[in-house]
Amino acid sequence: MGYEDFSRQSRELYEEAKKYLPGGVTYHIRYIETYPFYVKKARGSRIWDVEGNEYTDYWMAHGAAVLGHGYKPIIDAIKEQLDYGIHFGWCNEWEIKWAKAVTEWFRLDKVRPSNSGTEANMYAVRLARAYTGKNKIGKFVGGWHGGYDGLLRAVSYPYDKPSSLGLTQCVQRDIVTLPFNDLDGVYNKVKNEELAAIIVEPVLGAGGAIPADKDFLKGLRDLCDDRDIVLIFDEVITGFRFYGGASNYYGIKPDIITTGKAVGGQYFPGAGAIVGISDIMDLMDHLKRKNFWERVFHGGTYTGNALTMRAGYTLINELKNNRDRIFPYLDKLGNRFRKLLNEIFEEHNLNALVSGIGSMIGIHFTSTTTLKPEEIASTSNIELMKKYHRHMLNNKIVYLSPQSPHLFLSIAHTEKDIDLFGEATSAFVEKIK
Numbered sequence: 001m002g003y004e005d006f007s008r009q010s011r012e013l014y015e016e017a018k019k020y021l022p023g024g025v026t027y028h029i030r031y032i033e034t035y036p037f038y039v040k041k042a043r044g045s046r047i048w049d050v051e052g053n054e055y056t057d058y059w060m061a062h063g064a065a066v067l068g069h070g071y072k073p074i075i076d077a078i079k080e081q082l083d084y085g086i087h088f089g090w091c092n093e094w095e096i097k098w099a100k101a102v103t104e105w106f107r108l109d110k111v112r113p114s115n116s117g118t119e120a121n122m123y124a125v126r127l128a129r130a131y132t133g134k135n136k137i138g139k140f141v142g143g144w145h146g147g148y149d150g151l152l153r154a155v156s157y158p159y160d161k162p163s164s165l166g167l168t169q170c171v172q173r174d175i176v177t178l179p180f181n182d183l184d185g186v187y188n189k190v191k192n193e194e195l196a197a198i199i200v201e202p203v204l205g206a207g208g209a210i211p212a213d214k215d216f217l218k219g220l221r222d223l224c225d226d227r228d229i230v231l232i233f234d235e236v237i238t239g240f241r242f243y244g245g246a247s248n249y250y251g252i253k254p255d256i257i258t259t260g261k262a263v264g265g266q267y268f269p270g271a272g273a274i275v276g277i278s279d280i281m282d283l284m285d286h287l288k289r290k291n292f293w294e295r296v297f298h299g300g301t302y303t304g305n306a307l308t309m310r311a312g313y314t315l316i317n318e319l320k321n322n323r324d325r326i327f328p329y330l331d332k333l334g335n336r337f338r339k340l341l342n343e344i345f346e347e348h349n350l351n352a353l354v355s356g357i358g359s360m361i362g363i364h365f366t367s368t369t370t371l372k373p374e375e376i377a378s379t380s381n382i383e384l385m386k387k388y389h390r391h392m393l394n395n396k397i398v399y400l401s402p403q404s405p406h407l408f409l410s411i412a413h414t415e416k417d418i419d420l421f422g423e424a425t426s427a428f429v430e431k432i433k
Protein backbone atom coordinates (compact mmCIF):
# COMPACT_ATOMS: atom_id res chain seq x y z
CA MET A 1 0.00 0.00 0.00
CA GLY A 2 1.45 3.36 -1.05
CA TYR A 3 0.94 7.02 -0.13
CA GLU A 4 -2.00 7.52 -2.55
CA ASP A 5 -3.83 4.58 -0.95
CA PHE A 6 -3.64 5.74 2.65
CA SER A 7 -4.04 9.52 2.22
CA ARG A 8 -7.34 9.99 0.38
CA GLN A 9 -8.61 12.68 2.74
CA SER A 10 -5.48 14.73 2.16
CA ARG A 11 -6.05 14.48 -1.58
CA GLU A 12 -9.56 15.89 -1.14
CA LEU A 13 -8.35 18.68 1.12
CA TYR A 14 -5.75 19.64 -1.46
CA GLU A 15 -8.43 20.05 -4.12
CA GLU A 16 -10.10 22.57 -1.81
CA ALA A 17 -6.80 24.26 -0.90
CA LYS A 18 -5.97 24.90 -4.57
CA LYS A 19 -9.02 27.13 -4.86
CA TYR A 20 -7.70 29.66 -2.35
CA LEU A 21 -3.95 29.26 -1.94
CA PRO A 22 -1.51 29.70 -4.85
CA GLY A 23 -0.33 26.18 -5.66
CA GLY A 24 -2.63 24.99 -2.85
CA VAL A 25 0.02 25.53 -0.18
CA THR A 26 1.27 28.16 2.27
CA TYR A 27 4.94 27.60 1.30
CA HIS A 28 5.94 25.78 -1.89
CA ILE A 29 8.51 23.57 -0.12
CA ARG A 30 5.65 21.90 1.81
CA TYR A 31 4.15 20.56 -1.39
CA ILE A 32 4.66 16.87 -2.08
CA GLU A 33 3.78 15.38 -5.46
CA THR A 34 0.91 15.18 -6.28
CA TYR A 35 -0.64 16.49 -3.08
CA PRO A 36 0.67 17.11 0.45
CA PHE A 37 -0.59 15.35 3.56
CA TYR A 38 -2.39 17.47 6.16
CA VAL A 39 -1.08 17.24 9.71
CA LYS A 40 -3.51 17.23 12.59
CA LYS A 41 -1.30 16.43 15.56
CA ALA A 42 2.39 16.27 16.44
CA ARG A 43 4.18 14.77 19.46
CA GLY A 44 7.82 13.96 19.96
CA SER A 45 9.22 12.67 16.66
CA ARG A 46 5.79 11.75 15.29
CA ILE A 47 3.11 13.53 13.29
CA TRP A 48 -0.39 12.31 12.46
CA ASP A 49 -2.37 13.32 9.40
CA VAL A 50 -6.11 14.00 9.20
CA GLU A 51 -6.71 10.33 8.43
CA GLY A 52 -4.82 9.19 11.52
CA ASN A 53 -1.70 7.95 9.69
CA GLU A 54 1.38 8.17 11.88
CA TYR A 55 4.64 9.34 10.30
CA THR A 56 8.15 9.61 11.69
CA ASP A 57 9.13 13.21 11.11
CA TYR A 58 12.63 14.25 10.05
CA TRP A 59 11.59 17.76 9.07
CA MET A 60 10.73 18.79 12.64
CA ALA A 61 9.05 22.14 12.04
CA HIS A 62 11.73 23.26 9.54
CA GLY A 63 14.41 22.10 11.97
CA ALA A 64 13.09 24.29 14.81
CA ALA A 65 11.91 21.48 17.07
CA VAL A 66 15.21 20.25 18.47
CA LEU A 67 13.46 19.07 21.64
CA GLY A 68 10.65 17.43 19.68
CA HIS A 69 7.05 18.33 18.96
CA GLY A 70 4.88 19.35 21.93
CA TYR A 71 7.79 19.49 24.41
CA LYS A 72 6.06 19.58 27.77
CA PRO A 73 8.01 22.23 29.73
CA ILE A 74 7.51 24.70 26.87
CA ILE A 75 3.84 23.84 26.42
CA ASP A 76 3.26 24.19 30.20
CA ALA A 77 4.95 27.61 30.27
CA ILE A 78 2.86 28.72 27.33
CA LYS A 79 -0.40 27.51 28.86
CA GLU A 80 0.36 29.63 31.90
CA GLN A 81 1.26 32.62 29.75
CA LEU A 82 -1.99 32.39 27.77
CA ASP A 83 -3.88 33.38 30.92
CA TYR A 84 -1.79 36.51 31.32
CA GLY A 85 -1.87 37.45 27.66
CA ILE A 86 0.08 36.85 24.50
CA HIS A 87 0.99 40.17 23.03
CA PHE A 88 0.70 43.46 24.86
CA GLY A 89 2.60 45.84 22.63
CA TRP A 90 4.32 47.02 25.84
CA CYS A 91 7.54 45.99 27.52
CA ASN A 92 7.28 42.74 29.47
CA GLU A 93 9.64 40.97 31.88
CA TRP A 94 10.04 37.95 29.60
CA GLU A 95 11.89 39.99 26.99
CA ILE A 96 14.61 40.76 29.55
CA LYS A 97 14.95 37.16 30.66
CA TRP A 98 15.03 36.09 27.01
CA ALA A 99 17.64 38.72 26.06
CA LYS A 100 19.93 37.70 28.95
CA ALA A 101 19.58 34.03 28.06
CA VAL A 102 20.22 34.61 24.32
CA THR A 103 23.27 36.85 24.78
CA GLU A 104 24.79 34.43 27.31
CA TRP A 105 24.09 31.48 25.02
CA PHE A 106 25.91 33.09 22.08
CA ARG A 107 28.53 34.96 24.19
CA LEU A 108 27.74 38.25 22.46
CA ASP A 109 26.81 41.57 24.02
CA LYS A 110 23.32 42.57 22.96
CA VAL A 111 20.26 41.27 21.16
CA ARG A 112 17.05 42.44 19.54
CA PRO A 113 14.19 40.11 18.61
CA SER A 114 12.78 39.87 15.09
CA ASN A 115 9.74 38.13 13.64
CA SER A 116 11.59 35.53 11.59
CA GLY A 117 15.01 34.42 10.42
CA THR A 118 14.48 36.37 7.22
CA GLU A 119 13.88 39.54 9.18
CA ALA A 120 16.89 38.95 11.44
CA ASN A 121 19.11 38.76 8.36
CA MET A 122 17.56 41.88 6.87
CA TYR A 123 18.42 43.84 10.03
CA ALA A 124 21.89 42.33 10.26
CA VAL A 125 22.67 43.51 6.73
CA ARG A 126 21.36 46.99 7.53
CA LEU A 127 23.48 47.16 10.68
CA ALA A 128 26.59 46.04 8.78
CA ARG A 129 26.05 48.72 6.16
CA ALA A 130 25.54 51.39 8.80
CA TYR A 131 28.61 50.24 10.74
CA THR A 132 31.02 50.09 7.81
CA GLY A 133 29.56 52.72 5.50
CA LYS A 134 29.80 50.18 2.66
CA ASN A 135 27.02 48.57 0.59
CA LYS A 136 27.94 45.19 -0.81
CA ILE A 137 27.27 41.91 0.95
CA GLY A 138 29.11 38.65 0.36
CA LYS A 139 26.91 35.54 0.55
CA PHE A 140 27.71 31.97 -0.37
CA VAL A 141 26.52 29.97 -3.32
CA GLY A 142 23.98 27.49 -1.91
CA GLY A 143 23.43 29.60 1.23
CA TRP A 144 19.85 30.29 2.30
CA HIS A 145 19.03 33.30 4.45
CA GLY A 146 15.28 33.64 3.88
CA GLY A 147 13.21 35.61 1.41
CA TYR A 148 14.81 39.07 1.89
CA ASP A 149 15.68 40.63 -1.51
CA GLY A 150 19.12 41.74 -0.33
CA LEU A 151 20.30 38.13 0.16
CA LEU A 152 18.20 36.31 -2.41
CA ARG A 153 20.76 35.15 -4.91
CA ALA A 154 22.44 31.82 -5.84
CA VAL A 155 20.26 29.86 -3.43
CA SER A 156 19.16 26.86 -5.52
CA TYR A 157 20.81 24.98 -8.35
CA PRO A 158 21.24 26.14 -11.14
CA TYR A 159 22.74 28.98 -9.17
CA ASP A 160 23.06 31.40 -12.08
CA LYS A 161 19.26 31.66 -12.44
CA PRO A 162 17.44 34.43 -10.53
CA SER A 163 16.20 33.11 -7.18
CA SER A 164 12.84 34.81 -7.72
CA LEU A 165 10.96 37.04 -10.08
CA GLY A 166 10.55 40.62 -8.97
CA LEU A 167 14.12 41.30 -7.80
CA THR A 168 15.64 44.58 -8.94
CA GLN A 169 19.02 44.67 -10.63
CA CYS A 170 20.38 47.29 -8.26
CA VAL A 171 19.70 45.09 -5.22
CA GLN A 172 21.19 42.05 -6.97
CA ARG A 173 24.31 44.04 -7.85
CA ASP A 174 24.99 44.60 -4.16
CA ILE A 175 25.20 40.85 -3.54
CA VAL A 176 28.59 39.26 -4.21
CA THR A 177 28.33 35.47 -4.46
CA LEU A 178 31.17 33.52 -2.91
CA PRO A 179 32.24 29.85 -3.12
CA PHE A 180 31.59 27.85 0.08
CA ASN A 181 34.49 25.94 1.63
CA ASP A 182 36.91 27.55 -0.82
CA LEU A 183 38.99 30.26 0.84
CA ASP A 184 41.17 30.98 -2.21
CA GLY A 185 38.00 31.37 -4.27
CA VAL A 186 36.67 33.84 -1.69
CA TYR A 187 39.90 35.90 -1.69
CA ASN A 188 39.74 36.00 -5.45
CA LYS A 189 36.14 37.20 -5.53
CA VAL A 190 36.52 39.89 -2.88
CA LYS A 191 39.91 41.32 -3.81
CA ASN A 192 38.35 44.13 -5.84
CA GLU A 193 35.18 44.51 -3.77
CA GLU A 194 34.33 46.73 -0.83
CA LEU A 195 32.14 44.52 1.34
CA ALA A 196 30.08 45.64 4.33
CA ALA A 197 29.49 42.05 5.47
CA ILE A 198 30.06 38.41 4.73
CA ILE A 199 27.17 36.22 5.83
CA VAL A 200 27.62 32.48 6.18
CA GLU A 201 25.75 29.50 7.58
CA PRO A 202 28.39 27.54 9.53
CA VAL A 203 26.55 24.43 8.37
CA LEU A 204 24.52 24.92 5.19
CA GLY A 205 20.97 23.86 6.00
CA ALA A 206 18.71 24.05 2.94
CA GLY A 207 21.92 23.76 0.89
CA GLY A 208 22.14 20.12 2.01
CA ALA A 209 23.52 19.95 5.58
CA ILE A 210 27.05 20.73 4.44
CA PRO A 211 29.42 21.74 7.26
CA ALA A 212 32.04 24.43 6.77
CA ASP A 213 35.66 23.46 7.36
CA LYS A 214 36.97 25.04 10.53
CA ASP A 215 39.92 26.57 8.65
CA PHE A 216 37.53 28.04 6.12
CA LEU A 217 35.54 29.86 8.84
CA LYS A 218 38.76 30.94 10.51
CA GLY A 219 39.99 32.29 7.19
CA LEU A 220 36.76 34.27 6.82
CA ARG A 221 37.24 35.71 10.30
CA ASP A 222 40.78 36.85 9.43
CA LEU A 223 39.69 38.26 6.09
CA CYS A 224 36.88 40.25 7.74
CA ASP A 225 39.31 41.60 10.36
CA ASP A 226 41.81 42.63 7.69
CA ARG A 227 39.28 44.29 5.44
CA ASP A 228 36.89 45.95 7.94
CA ILE A 229 34.06 43.58 7.00
CA VAL A 230 31.33 42.52 9.45
CA LEU A 231 31.23 38.73 9.81
CA ILE A 232 27.67 37.44 10.21
CA PHE A 233 26.94 33.83 11.13
CA ASP A 234 23.44 32.85 10.10
CA GLU A 235 22.56 30.46 12.90
CA VAL A 236 18.84 30.27 12.20
CA ILE A 237 19.19 26.48 12.14
CA THR A 238 22.47 25.81 13.94
CA GLY A 239 21.89 28.24 16.85
CA PHE A 240 20.30 25.68 19.15
CA ARG A 241 21.46 22.45 17.54
CA PHE A 242 24.92 22.91 19.09
CA TYR A 243 25.59 23.97 22.66
CA GLY A 244 26.18 27.72 22.43
CA GLY A 245 25.52 27.59 18.68
CA ALA A 246 27.82 26.63 15.84
CA SER A 247 30.12 29.57 16.65
CA ASN A 248 30.88 27.84 19.96
CA TYR A 249 31.25 24.46 18.25
CA TYR A 250 33.78 25.90 15.80
CA GLY A 251 35.37 28.25 18.34
CA ILE A 252 35.03 31.29 16.09
CA LYS A 253 33.41 34.54 17.16
CA PRO A 254 31.47 36.45 14.50
CA ASP A 255 30.43 40.10 14.93
CA ILE A 256 26.75 39.30 14.52
CA ILE A 257 24.79 36.07 14.88
CA THR A 258 21.34 35.93 13.38
CA THR A 259 19.00 33.24 14.54
CA GLY A 260 15.36 32.19 14.33
CA LYS A 261 13.25 29.06 14.66
CA ALA A 262 14.08 27.59 18.10
CA VAL A 263 14.89 31.00 19.60
CA GLY A 264 11.12 31.50 19.83
CA GLY A 265 10.64 28.25 21.73
CA GLN A 266 10.39 26.06 18.60
CA TYR A 267 6.72 26.58 17.82
CA PHE A 268 5.98 30.29 17.85
CA PRO A 269 6.14 33.07 15.32
CA GLY A 270 8.10 36.14 16.26
CA ALA A 271 11.03 33.75 16.27
CA GLY A 272 14.16 35.58 15.32
CA ALA A 273 17.08 37.45 16.83
CA ILE A 274 19.98 39.67 15.88
CA VAL A 275 22.76 39.16 18.42
CA GLY A 276 25.97 41.16 18.20
CA ILE A 277 28.84 43.11 19.67
CA SER A 278 27.89 46.37 21.40
CA ASP A 279 29.61 48.64 18.88
CA ILE A 280 27.26 47.38 16.18
CA MET A 281 24.12 46.78 18.22
CA ASP A 282 24.29 50.25 19.77
CA LEU A 283 23.61 51.71 16.35
CA MET A 284 19.97 50.97 17.27
CA ASP A 285 20.22 52.63 20.68
CA HIS A 286 17.90 55.66 20.77
CA LEU A 287 19.50 56.87 24.02
CA LYS A 288 22.96 57.06 22.48
CA ARG A 289 21.66 58.32 19.13
CA LYS A 290 18.91 60.80 19.77
CA ASN A 291 17.96 61.57 16.14
CA PHE A 292 16.32 58.84 14.10
CA TRP A 293 18.48 59.70 11.10
CA GLU A 294 21.55 58.87 13.15
CA ARG A 295 20.52 55.35 14.06
CA VAL A 296 19.47 52.04 12.51
CA PHE A 297 15.77 51.38 12.47
CA HIS A 298 14.52 48.15 14.00
CA GLY A 299 11.09 47.25 15.36
CA GLY A 300 7.79 45.59 14.60
CA THR A 301 4.36 45.00 16.12
CA TYR A 302 5.02 41.47 17.34
CA THR A 303 8.71 41.76 18.26
CA GLY A 304 9.26 40.76 21.85
CA ASN A 305 5.73 39.44 22.42
CA ALA A 306 5.47 37.79 25.81
CA LEU A 307 4.46 34.38 24.52
CA THR A 308 7.41 33.92 22.18
CA MET A 309 9.88 35.45 24.65
CA ARG A 310 8.75 33.13 27.39
CA ALA A 311 8.82 30.10 25.11
CA GLY A 312 12.33 30.97 23.87
CA TYR A 313 13.57 31.58 27.39
CA THR A 314 12.14 28.25 28.53
CA LEU A 315 13.82 26.45 25.64
CA ILE A 316 17.25 27.93 26.42
CA ASN A 317 16.89 27.00 30.08
CA GLU A 318 16.00 23.45 29.13
CA LEU A 319 19.02 23.23 26.82
CA LYS A 320 21.34 24.63 29.49
CA ASN A 321 20.01 22.56 32.37
CA ASN A 322 20.08 19.34 30.37
CA ARG A 323 23.21 20.09 28.38
CA ASP A 324 25.00 16.85 29.29
CA ARG A 325 22.05 14.77 28.23
CA ILE A 326 20.84 16.61 25.12
CA PHE A 327 23.90 17.42 23.02
CA PRO A 328 25.84 14.13 23.40
CA TYR A 329 22.58 12.32 22.60
CA LEU A 330 21.98 14.35 19.42
CA ASP A 331 25.58 13.72 18.35
CA LYS A 332 25.29 10.01 19.05
CA LEU A 333 22.07 9.72 17.05
CA GLY A 334 23.44 11.75 14.15
CA ASN A 335 26.65 9.71 14.00
CA ARG A 336 24.69 6.46 14.11
CA PHE A 337 22.44 7.71 11.30
CA ARG A 338 25.34 8.73 9.04
CA LYS A 339 27.30 5.54 9.73
CA LEU A 340 24.32 3.29 9.07
CA LEU A 341 23.38 4.97 5.80
CA ASN A 342 26.98 5.02 4.60
CA GLU A 343 27.27 1.28 5.31
CA ILE A 344 24.07 0.53 3.38
CA PHE A 345 25.08 2.62 0.37
CA GLU A 346 28.61 1.17 0.35
CA GLU A 347 27.37 -2.40 0.62
CA HIS A 348 25.18 -1.88 -2.43
CA ASN A 349 27.74 0.17 -4.37
CA LEU A 350 25.40 3.14 -4.61
CA ASN A 351 27.21 6.46 -5.05
CA ALA A 352 26.10 8.56 -2.11
CA LEU A 353 27.38 11.24 0.21
CA VAL A 354 25.84 11.41 3.67
CA SER A 355 26.79 14.81 5.04
CA GLY A 356 26.12 16.82 8.20
CA ILE A 357 27.24 17.08 11.79
CA GLY A 358 25.36 16.53 15.02
CA SER A 359 21.61 16.47 14.47
CA MET A 360 21.76 17.75 10.86
CA ILE A 361 21.92 15.21 8.06
CA GLY A 362 22.14 15.54 4.28
CA ILE A 363 21.72 12.68 1.81
CA HIS A 364 23.05 13.16 -1.73
CA PHE A 365 23.17 10.54 -4.47
CA THR A 366 26.45 11.66 -6.01
CA SER A 367 29.94 10.29 -6.46
CA THR A 368 31.61 13.46 -5.23
CA THR A 369 33.01 13.60 -1.74
CA THR A 370 33.83 17.31 -1.86
CA LEU A 371 31.81 19.40 0.57
CA LYS A 372 31.03 22.13 -1.94
CA PRO A 373 27.40 22.85 -2.82
CA GLU A 374 28.00 23.52 -6.56
CA GLU A 375 29.87 20.26 -6.93
CA ILE A 376 27.25 18.28 -5.01
CA ALA A 377 24.22 19.88 -6.70
CA SER A 378 25.60 19.56 -10.23
CA THR A 379 26.51 15.87 -9.85
CA SER A 380 23.50 14.61 -7.86
CA ASN A 381 21.02 12.14 -9.29
CA ILE A 382 17.85 14.14 -8.61
CA GLU A 383 15.45 11.58 -10.08
CA LEU A 384 16.82 8.89 -7.77
CA MET A 385 16.53 11.18 -4.74
CA LYS A 386 12.90 11.84 -5.62
CA LYS A 387 12.22 8.10 -5.88
CA TYR A 388 13.87 7.59 -2.50
CA HIS A 389 11.68 10.28 -0.96
CA ARG A 390 8.54 8.62 -2.35
CA HIS A 391 9.66 5.22 -1.10
CA MET A 392 10.19 6.63 2.40
CA LEU A 393 6.82 8.40 2.28
CA ASN A 394 5.19 5.09 1.38
CA ASN A 395 6.85 3.80 4.57
CA LYS A 396 5.50 6.78 6.53
CA ILE A 397 8.92 8.35 7.03
CA VAL A 398 8.99 12.02 6.01
CA TYR A 399 11.62 14.66 5.35
CA LEU A 400 12.27 17.52 2.95
CA SER A 401 13.07 18.10 0.28
CA PRO A 402 12.59 15.27 -2.22
CA GLN A 403 15.41 16.59 -4.43
CA SER A 404 17.77 17.72 -1.66
CA PRO A 405 17.18 15.75 1.54
CA HIS A 406 18.23 17.61 4.67
CA LEU A 407 16.97 15.94 7.80
CA PHE A 408 16.73 17.07 11.41
CA LEU A 409 16.90 14.91 14.49
CA SER A 410 15.47 15.81 17.87
CA ILE A 411 15.87 14.38 21.34
CA ALA A 412 12.55 12.60 20.77
CA HIS A 413 14.08 10.42 18.04
CA THR A 414 15.41 7.04 19.12
CA GLU A 415 17.98 4.53 17.91
CA LYS A 416 15.04 2.36 16.87
CA ASP A 417 13.75 5.17 14.60
CA ILE A 418 17.13 5.25 12.94
CA ASP A 419 17.23 1.49 12.49
CA LEU A 420 13.79 1.69 10.83
CA PHE A 421 15.09 4.45 8.55
CA GLY A 422 17.98 2.13 7.70
CA GLU A 423 15.67 -0.81 6.99
CA ALA A 424 13.50 1.27 4.67
CA THR A 425 16.65 2.55 2.95
CA SER A 426 17.98 -1.00 2.46
CA ALA A 427 14.65 -2.03 0.91
CA PHE A 428 14.89 0.96 -1.47
CA VAL A 429 18.42 0.17 -2.50
CA GLU A 430 17.47 -3.48 -3.14
CA LYS A 431 14.49 -2.36 -5.20
CA ILE A 432 16.45 -0.11 -7.56
CA LYS A 433 19.25 -2.62 -8.19
Ligand SMILES: Cc1ncc(COP(=O)(O)O)c(C=O)c1O
Nearest residue numbers: 116117118144145146205236260
Ligand atom coordinates in the same frame (compact mmCIF):
# COMPACT_ATOMS: atom_id res chain seq x y z
C1 LIG B 1 19.84 29.34 7.60
C2 LIG B 1 18.50 30.03 7.45
N1 LIG B 1 18.45 31.37 7.46
C3 LIG B 1 17.28 32.04 7.36
C4 LIG B 1 16.08 31.35 7.24
C5 LIG B 1 14.80 32.10 7.16
O1 LIG B 1 14.09 31.98 8.34
P1 LIG B 1 12.49 32.21 8.37
O2 LIG B 1 11.90 31.10 7.55
O3 LIG B 1 12.14 32.18 9.81
O4 LIG B 1 12.26 33.54 7.76
C6 LIG B 1 16.09 29.95 7.24
C7 LIG B 1 14.83 29.20 7.13
O5 LIG B 1 14.76 28.06 6.80
C8 LIG B 1 17.33 29.27 7.33
O6 LIG B 1 17.38 27.94 7.30
